[in-house]
Amino acid sequence: MKEHWTLILTNPNDANKSKFENGDFHSVYLDLAVKRLGNICGEKFNTAALENFKALSEHRNQLVHFAHTDFVGNNEGVVIEHWASWYYLHNLLTQQWRSYFEGYEDQFEQLQEKVTKNMGYLNAKFEALKPQIEIECKKGNEISECPSCKLESALITKVYHWGHDIECLVCDVKKLKLKDIHTEIECYSCKKNMAYFMLTDEFCPHCSEEITPEYALEQYKKLYEKEDPECLVEDGRDYIAYCHTCDDKEPSVVNVDGLWVCVYCEDRGWTAISCDNCDSFVTGDVQRIEVFACHRCEDEVRESMLAGL
Numbered sequence: 001m002k003e004h005w006t007l008i009l010t011n012p013n014d015a016n017k018s019k020f021e022n023g024d025f026h027s028v029y030l031d032l033a034v035k036r037l038g039n040i041c042g043e044k045f046n047t048a049a050l051e052n053f054k055a056l057s058e059h060r061n062q063l064v065h066f067a068h069t070d071f072v073g074n075n076e077g078v079v080i081e082h083w084a085s086w087y088y089l090h091n092l093l094t095q096q097w098r099s100y101f102e103g104y105e106d107q108f109e110q111l112q113e114k115v116t117k118n119m120g121y122l123n124a125k126f127e128a129l130k131p132q133i134e135i136e137c138k139k140g141n142e143i144s145e146c147p148s149c150k151l152e153s154a155l156i157t158k159v160y161h162w163g164h165d166i167e168c169l170v171c172d173v174k175k176l177k178l179k180d181i182h183t184e185i186e187c188y189s190c191k192k193n194m195a196y197f198m199l200t201d202e203f204c205p206h207c208s209e210e211i212t213p214e215y216a217l218e219q220y221k222k223l224y225e226k227e228d229p230e231c232l233v234e235d236g237r238d239y240i241a242y243c244h245t246c247d248d249k250e251p252s253v254v255n256v257d258g259l260w261v262c263v264y265c266e267d268r269g270w271t272a273i274s275c276d277n278c279d280s281f282v283t284g285d286v287q288r289i290e291v292f293a294c295h296r297c298e299d300e301v302r303e304s305m306l307a308g309l
């Protein structure tokens with residue numbers, strides 16, 4: 001809708017503005033919506049979230065068509081699927097798509113409270129699962145706090161340099177939990193320190209002044225200079241890299257807590273190297289940059305390769 005109103009129609013070729021304004025149109029289905037959001041708007045999704053949305057829509061269809069399904073009468077199953085769906089959706093609405101949904105925070109908060117009322121079902125499942133969780137621990141597997149239901153029931157399924165994959169045994173939420181970054185910067189207003197990457201919103205936890213990513217980047221640059229007054233941060237080289245994830249025109253990836261992390265999109269864990277071809281200091285897949293090109297020069301390289309054919 002934000003990109004172009006016809007994109008929410010099943011078939012944009014049949015678009016008719018007055019019919020659209022009267023609500024007389026077929027809107028796009030989940031699969032196609034995901035495809036368009038990815039290909040046209042460059043949105044990325046958590047695979048587990050998409051699987052959950054698909055399952056939810058199938059179950060919803062079964063229910064409205066009165067089909068016999070295992071789902072009917074299984075309150076716990078319904079609540080838990082619903083819980084995970086809301087968790088993923090809430091994340092999209094309040095984080096990834098935050099700027100598009102400004103002004104709806106209160107409604108989201110009300111829904112959040114409603115869903116939280118179902119916590120009893122999750123606690124009951126947690127109690128029932130305790131023996132299984134103990135077995136996982138005995139097997140040497142690590143259990144951590146689930147970012148969604150907050151119970152100590154998230155099984156760590158894979159560990160990376162920049163975080164780990166978790167799968168909650170209670171609420172079924174699966175996600176990548178990024179490694180915490182604790183390096184602090186100073187607030188321009190109250191002069192107190194804050195761990196910028198640990199903030200859940202863009203406001204100083206002490207004085208509530210807005211902390212923009214641009215300001216944070218400036219501060220992280222200053223930390224480099226503090227550590228090594230000789231370093232020429234202005235020149236950018238080897239200190240601040242261009243981010244291949246958000247593709248910002250300015251370099252925005254700094255090295256803190258031993259990780260390369262983009263101050264703008266907060267993607268982390270990539271290696272930053274200089275591209276042999278265009279000389280930019282960039283993040284991305286090292287092998288791809290070495291044998292082909294970086295995200296900044298790949299179009300050019302592809303074109304010249306095609307021209308040479």
Ligand SMILES: [Zn+2]
Nearest residue numbers: 146149168171
């Ligand atoms: Zn959970």
Ligand SMILES: [Zn+2]
Nearest residue numbers: 187190204207
């Ligand atoms: Zn402050």
Ligand SMILES: [Zn+2]
Nearest residue numbers: 243246262265
């Ligand atoms: Zn980025």
Ligand SMILES: [Zn+2]
Nearest residue numbers: 275278294297
């Ligand atoms: Zn390049």
